[in-house]
Amino acid sequence: MPTVTIQDIKRHAKRALITVASIVLLLSALVVWAWQDRPEMADTGLHLQVVDDIPEAAVTATWLGVTTLLFDDGETQILIDGFISRPSLFESLTKRPVTYDAPMINYVMNEYQMRRLAAIIPAHSHYDHAMDAGAIANRSSASILGSESTANIARGAGVPEDQIVVAEAESTYSFGDFTVTLVPSVHAPIGLRGEVPLAGTVDEPLALPAPITAWREGGSYSIVISHPQGTTIVQGSAGYREDALDAVQADVVMLGVALLGSLGRDYAERYWQALVTSTGAARVFPVHFDDQTRPFGEIVLPPRVIDDFSRTARWLKDIRDTWDRDTQLYLPVFGEPIVLYPEQTPDA
Numbered sequence: 001m002p003t004v005t006i007q008d009i010k011r012h013a014k015r016a017l018i019t020v021a022s023i024v025l026l027l028s029a030l031v032v033w034a035w036q037d038r039p040e041m042a043d044t045g046l047h048l049q050v051v052d053d054i055p056e057a058a059v060t061a062t063w064l065g066v067t068t069l070l071f072d073d074g075e076t077q078i079l080i081d082g083f084i085s086r087p088s089l090f091e092s093l094t095k096r097p098v099t100y101d102a103p104m105i106n107y108v109m110n111e112y113q114m115r116r117l118a119a120i121i122p123a124h125s126h127y128d129h130a131m132d133a134g135a136i137a138n139r140s141s142a143s144i145l146g147s148e149s150t151a152n153i154a155r156g157a158g159v160p161e162d163q164i165v166v167a168e169a170e171s172t173y174s175f176g177d178f179t180v181t182l183v184p185s186v187h188a189p190i191g192l193r194g195e196v197p198l199a200g201t202v203d204e205p206l207a208l209p210a211p212i213t214a215w216r217e218g219g220s221y222s223i224v225i226s227h228p229q230g231t232t233i234v235q236g237s238a239g240y241r242e243d244a245l246d247a248v249q250a251d252v253v254m255l256g257v258a259l260l261g262s263l264g265r266d267y268a269e270r271y272w273q274a275l276v277t278s279t280g281a282a283r284v285f286p287v288h289f290d291d292q293t294r295p296f297g298e299i300v301l302p303p304r305v306i307d308d309f310s311r312t313a314r315w316l317k318d319i320r321d322t323w324d325r326d327t328q329l330y331l332p333v334f335g336e337p338i339v340l341y342p343e344q345t346p347d348a
């Protein structure tokens, strides 16, 4: 029997250590590479919506990342969602308690002149939609309109009860010349096992700091925003209910596309038909295509391994060409007002 010396054991241990270290190093390099492998905006092949001058009477929508959209007709403003604080990737992955970025909220409300806010309407109650709705309401006299979960998010922020409105299905709400209807919809099944991530409701006032998992979906809506000049639908998440919008005619659809790529092209086609074909919209703007873990104002597409938006954009173009040839498909430009109902727009 050969004798095993201490030297032998040390040599083997060293070799094993080197092997494990090499594998860890290689895997880390692979993760870093995959995380940085992201399509550029130009890879989407979609035109950017650029507006040179804005007619005085125009109804505009300004996209502020994810699905945060500021509607304005010159007299009344409506904010869809309210997501400015944007917790980092580290905070999201570690589920560390997060709180409002108050200086950034103040800056954004000043920079985008949110001085006539009449309503703040989250599409659902996940943090990337509703996180700052309460903090914004506290800096304005706007009503927060949404689900019971959204109401509890507002209460946690200390929003006075008379500013909180729990939406009733199919009821309409008037804000200046805008009329808003919250049509019950569903969230996209984009969890790892095809479930709705962070489902459930927020049943108590949600005080911060809290981990991002504290914001539960709380029900999703197709938000139909009508104005004498036209109608826009905001779909925060790529979920849909067949026939839910059959009675709705729209000019513009703000189409939530986060992780739509993971649901497959057939799903994307049905989603398009439910939101665009059935409403007859003349223009579609994908939203919720930016990496939500980046700070406010930084628009970067997610890593291809997570959600390849350049591929999703090609699908959308194909689907548009199949079903709605005359519908224009644009990408919104961060912070630039979109004239929602122009008499004429160049082809895209």
Ligand SMILES: [Zn+2]
Residues within 6 Å of the ligand: 124, 126, 187, 237
């Ligand atoms: Zn969501």
